[in-house]
Amino acid sequence: MKKARDEIDACVRKPERPLEATVVPKLPYLRCIILETLRLYPVVPLLVPRESSADCTVNGFHIPKGTMLLVNTYVIHRDPSTWDDPETFLPERLLRCTRVELSVCILQCRFKDGRNNQAGKMTMSFGMGRRRCPAENLGMQLASLALGTMIQCFDWERVSMELVDMSEGSDLTMSKKVPLEAICQPRASMVDLLSVI
Numbered sequence: 477m478k479k480a481r482d483e484i485d486a487c488v489r490k491p492e493r494p495l496e497a498t499v500v501p502k503l504p505y506l507r508c509i510i511l512e513t514l515r516l517y518p519v520v521p522l523l524v525p526r527e528s529s530a531d532c533t534v535n536g537f538h539i540p541k542g543t544m545l546l547v548n549t550y551v552i553h554r555d556p557s558t559w560d561d562p563e564t565f566l567p568e569r570l571l572r573c574t575r576v577e578l579s580v581c582i583l584q585c586r587f588k589d590g591r592n593n594q595a596g597k598m599t600m601s602f603g604m605g606r607r608r609c610p611a612e613n614l615g616m617q618l619a620s621l622a623l624g625t626m627i628q629c630f631d632w633e634r635v636s637m638e639l640v641d642m643s644e645g646s647d648l649t650m651s652k653k654v655p656l657e658a659i660c661q662p663r664a665s666m667v668d669l670l671s672v673i
């Protein structure tokens with residue numbers, strides 16, 4: 477949180493102003509936080525069902541034409557053969573990825589020049605192929621503005637010493653089993669700004 481806030485503070489010019497859309501492209505760490513969150517908790521854990529248009533073989537499994545196929549992004553995003561320490565929330569692992577690299581599907585998890593590090597691992601939180609989410613940019617922009625503004629303007633704490641329960645609900649889209657409760661207070665430097673918004 478501190479790292480994201482330092483990044484925002486460095487980019488938003490004084491006197492304190494709320495985060496604006498034009499600043500978002502200058503906030504790579506905030507972007508990595510959102511992507512890493514979506515890696516561990518993809519909004520659509522099982523992508524919209526596909527149907528194979530021809531007979532094919534994937535990893536030794538024969539798939540006849542017309543089979544309904546479900547892509548399990550939740551499991552793929554936590555595959556230990558692709559990710560180091562897959563269960564750990566580590567935004568830094570995505571820092572070196574460019575926008576284009578992240579947009580490429582996870583199947584191409586190596587760079588063309590043969591590098592095979594965390595930055596080369598891809599996620600598919602917005603799906604893949606021709607039915608990929610058409611609003612990826614809008615979604616990232618909205619999430620960045622909302623999360624960035626909350627980090628910029630408020631101090632956040634847990635409600636108790638207990639860690640936040642991150643268990644997943646069982647809906648089609650990812651939800652928290654136990655709703656998040658947190659305590660927030662306006663940052664001292666933001667009180668004036670927040671009182672006029």
Ligand code: HEM
Binds near residue numbers: 524601602607609619
């Ligand atoms: C962080 C925000 C979002 C995430 C993570 C997300 C994720 C996804 C995913 C995983 C799919 C299924 C893709 C597939 O099956 O390959 C999808 C489809 C879709 N999304 Fe999003 N989405 C987000 C925001 C939005 C927003 C803001 C809109 C509209 C304003 C939107 C509109 C759609 C539509 C229309 C489809 C269906 C595309 C099709 O079937 O051709 N999404 N999204």
